[in-house]
Amino acid sequence: xxxxxxxxxxxxxxxxxxxxxxxxxxxxQIDAGLIARCGQEIARQFRDxxxxxxxxxxxxxxxxxxxxxxxxxxxxxxxxxxxPITMYGPVFLETAPSHTKGVDVNLLVAAxxxxxxxxxxxxxxxxASGRTIRSLVRIIHGAKSTCxxxxxxxEKNFEGGRALLEHYGVPICSLATITSMDNGQITxxx
Amino acid sequence: xxxxxxxxxxxxxxxxxxxxxxxxxxxxQIDAGLIARCGQEIARQFRDxxxxxxxxxxxxxxxxxxxxxxxxxxxxxxxxxxxPITMYGPVFLETAPSHTKGVDVNLLVAAxxxxxxxxxxxxxxxxASGRTIRSLVRIIHGAKSTCxxxxxxxEKNFEGGRALLEHYGVPICSLATITSMDNGQITxxx
Numbered sequence: 145x146x147x148x149x150x151x152x153x154x155x156x157x158x159x160x161x162x163x164x165x166x167x168x169x170x171x172x173q174i175d176a177g178l179i180a181r182c183g184q185e186i187a188r189q190f191r192d193x194x195x196x197x198x199x200x201x202x203x204x205x206x207x208x209x210x211x212x213x214x215x216x217x218x219x220x221x222x223x224x225x226x227x228p229i230t231m232y233g234p235v236f237l238e239t240a241p242s243h244t245k246g247v248d249v250n251l252l253v254a255a256x257x258x259x260x261x262x263x264x265x266x267x268x269x270x271x272a273s274g275r276t277i278r279s280l281v282r283i284i285h286g287a288k289s290t291c292x293x294x295x296x297x298x299e300k301n302f303e304g305g306r307a308l309l310e311h312y313g314v315p316i317c318s319l320a321t322i323t324s325m326d327n328g329q330i331t332x333x334x
Numbered sequence: 335x336x337x338x339x340x341x342x343x344x345x346x347x348x349x350x351x352x353x354x355x356x357x358x359x360x361x362x363q364i365d366a367g368l369i370a371r372c373g374q375e376i377a378r379q380f381r382d383x384x385x386x387x388x389x390x391x392x393x394x395x396x397x398x399x400x401x402x403x404x405x406x407x408x409x410x411x412x413x414x415x416x417x418p419i420t421m422y423g424p425v426f427l428e429t430a431p432s433h434t435k436g437v438d439v440n441l442l443v444a445a446x447x448x449x450x451x452x453x454x455x456x457x458x459x460x461x462a463s464g465r466t467i468r469s470l471v472r473i474i475h476g477a478k479s480t481c482x483x484x485x486x487x488x489e490k491n492f493e494g495g496r497a498l499l500e501h502y503g504v505p506i507c508s509l510a511t512i513t514s515m516d517n518g519q520i521t522x523x524x
Binding site for chain 1: 353
């Protein structure tokens with residue numbers, strides 16, 4: 145998605161250690177128009193996949209997931225990291241390391257919003273190591289539903305996420321794929 | 335907004351202590367279509383207010399704020415509760431008690447996304463005690479910008495939030511106003 149790549153080149157900051165700051169677009173300030181178009185593009189790619197619902201993880205995954213849910217007219221469920229007092233009854237629980245916080249975090253989804261037999265699309269902001277998304281796939285499989293695809297706004301393909309997830313055999317779509325962040329640069333795939 | 339009230343009556347759960355669980359609509363599962371319409375209704379009410387940007391607080395405020403930002407074509411900024419490593423430089427910091435977590439939480443907004451001289455609309459999921467929203471107003475005033483209004487999806491008007499915020503003299507809009515949650519009931523204002 146050229147518009148997204150242009151904005152990342154113009155506004156993204158390479159903070160080293162593979163950390164890309166795009167806080168002016170998605171992770172603190174949200175460009176609502178651009179994110180709506182990202183959601184529409186993800187929706188276009190999965191229009192024929194028979195998506196019943198979208199699964200993501202709080203916090204920043206909610207933004208592209210909601211935009212995609214609006215475009216596909218399907219509900220969105222976001223995994224919680226901390227159990228709120230409104231969450232009771234059975235939950236699906238996985239853990240995954242947080243890239244920007246340096247610790248393992250829980251991913252919690254109430255069973256009431258993760259029914260069996262559904263076709264579920266995972267949408268997240270970043271695909272990096274793939275471990276958060278792998279946890280979301282496990283939650284879907286634990287619910288006896290089907291993961292029909294994985295979509296992210298930005299993929300850092302030098303961090304191995306795609307390789308970790310490929311054996312699930314589902315389409316993996318990224319709107320902007322970064323192949324290198326070496327030497328303070330941001331290099332996109334052709 | 336009658337559609338919203340109908341859904342809250344059908345699916346909302348009164349957990350006591352003034353806690354309303356609407357996890358099937360907004361706070362865990364998101365009904366993307368309903369939330370888009372909520373954003374359009376808030377946008378309609380503030381169409382002539384000259385809104386430059388929207389301010390909310392993570393996590394669940396992001397959902398109606400993004401929907402409103404899409405409808406008004408303005409950027410959305412969400413206050414962070416924990417400083418991520420991508421946040422550096424000056425920040426605006428306020429604290430507010432969390433209704434569902436029972437502790438004080440920080441609200442952090444990077445100064446780079448909170449410029450002076452702007453007309454800013456606050457959008458949040460709930461208006462209860464009003465203390466989170468008061469902290470957001472303080473951040474706006476600290477940035478020498480103007481709060482032009484406050485919008486929420488659900489107001490619990492028996493918790494005093496409107497009274498706390500009224501002296502700011504800005505329009506306060508709620509899409510569904512609950513006047514009582516006594517005896518396990520959910521009662522809306524006429």
